[in-house]
Amino acid sequence: MARHTSLRVGGPADLYAIPEDADDLQDLLEQLAEKGMPWLAIGRGNNLLVRDGGFRGVVISLERFNRISAAGGKRVRAEAGAENLQVVRFAQEKGLGGIGFISGIPGTVGGAIKMNAGAYGSGILEWTESLTLLRDGSVAEYGREELDYGYRRLTLPEGDIILAAVFNLDEREPHHTEEEIRKDLELRRSKHNVGFPSAGSFFKNPVGQTSWRLIDAAGMRGARVGGAQVSQVHSNFLVNTGSATARDFLDLSTMVKNAVLNTSGVTLEEEVRIVGENNYE
Numbered sequence: 001m002a003r004h005t006s007l008r009v010g011g012p013a014d015l016y017a018i019p020e021d022a023d024d025l026q027d028l029l030e031q032l033a034e035k036g037m038p039w040l041a042i043g044r045g046n047n048l049l050v051r052d053g054g055f056r057g058v059v060i061s062l063e064r065f066n067r068i069s070a071a072g073g074k075r076v077r078a079e080a081g082a083e084n085l086q087v088v089r090f091a092q093e094k095g096l097g098g099i100g101f102i103s104g105i106p107g108t109v110g111g112a113i114k115m116n117a118g119a120y121g122s123g124i125l126e127w128t129e130s131l132t133l134l135r136d137g138s139v140a141e142y143g144r145e146e147l148d149y150g151y152r153r154l155t156l157p158e159g160d161i162i163l164a165a166v167f168n169l170d171e172r173e174p175h176h177t178e179e180e181i182r183k184d185l186e187l188r189r190s191k192h193n194v195g196f197p198s199a200g201s202f203f204k205n206p207v208g209q210t211s212w213r214l215i216d217a218a219g220m221r222g223a224r225v226g227g228a229q230v231s232q233v234h235s236n237f238l239v240n241t242g243s244a245t246a247r248d249f250l251d252l253s254t255m256v257k258n259a260v261l262n263t264s265g266v267t268l269e270e271e272v273r274i275v276g277e278n279n280y281e
């Protein structure tokens, strides 16, 4: 999974499946249910830490679900595997905007929705009208009001797969949307370019606080375990300096959490999703 995740660590999955469409995906899930095999749906792995023993089961990539279309009025429908920037660009061509803040967030619509990805205090679900979900073997639409979501999370019943989202956008002059895109990409170049593979912010910001300040206050900027390091550029990014293992990241994460708890009394919570098996006792 090191090849499929931005942290570049993680052992192999038993199988890696790339379904063609919803029917194909449904067939696959039926077969996996019959065999009792676990599975995990992923986007581009930009928020995923897979342990070194890999994933016992099937990792399902939704990369073929990548269509984006106009959905009437100010709406744009994007399938789960569409890249965030492509969605913003498509909207811009239609004179629509508002979600420029996701332009530079690496990943897909499915990953962005599941994480309620965002920046500058906005989250993608604020702009989402409805989701198409595969739930208990059936495909159905769910309005945003039916969803349980908050800061960097959408809580779905176990086994749900996001197939597509409809965004309800603002009418904008294309150059205003271009301005939003430019602002976002520039911010990323200046603040988020940490020079090494990462998963973006490793920890969620506790209410009313910022993780990077807490990590700095604990003296953890630059701290290292093996090939994993707290970035010197942005201390809420844990980076792979070249030879990191998932264990290095997990040990570094524990070290940072303990240091922050000791200095500030705050328990940090990982934003990054941690999955898979260890390869040690």
Ligand SMILES: Cc1cc2nc3c(=O)[nH]c(=O)nc-3n(C[C@H](O)[C@H](O)[C@H](O)COP(=O)(O)OP(=O)(O)OC[C@H]3O[C@@H](n4cnc5c(N)ncnc54)[C@H](O)[C@@H]3O)c2cc1C
Binding pocket: 006, 040, 041, 042, 043, 044, 045, 046, 047, 048, 062, 080, 104, 105, 106, 107, 108, 109, 110, 111, 112, 113, 114, 115, 116, 117, 118, 119, 160, 161, 162, 163, 192, 198, 199, 200, 201, 273
């Ligand atoms: C350099 C860098 C900068 C970043 N900056 C930001 C930022 O500013 N703001 C921010 O919010 N995030 C940021 N991130 C984190 C990451 O980009 C987001 O969380 C992104 O939304 C992940 O998308 P993905 O497609 O890679 O999802 P993945 O990492 O593949 O998946 C994330 C989670 O969603 C689940 N999932 C994915 N697709 C589906 C689906 N179709 N159905 C059900 N579950 C699904 C996965 O199982 C996993 O639990 C950054 C990451 C990097 C590397």
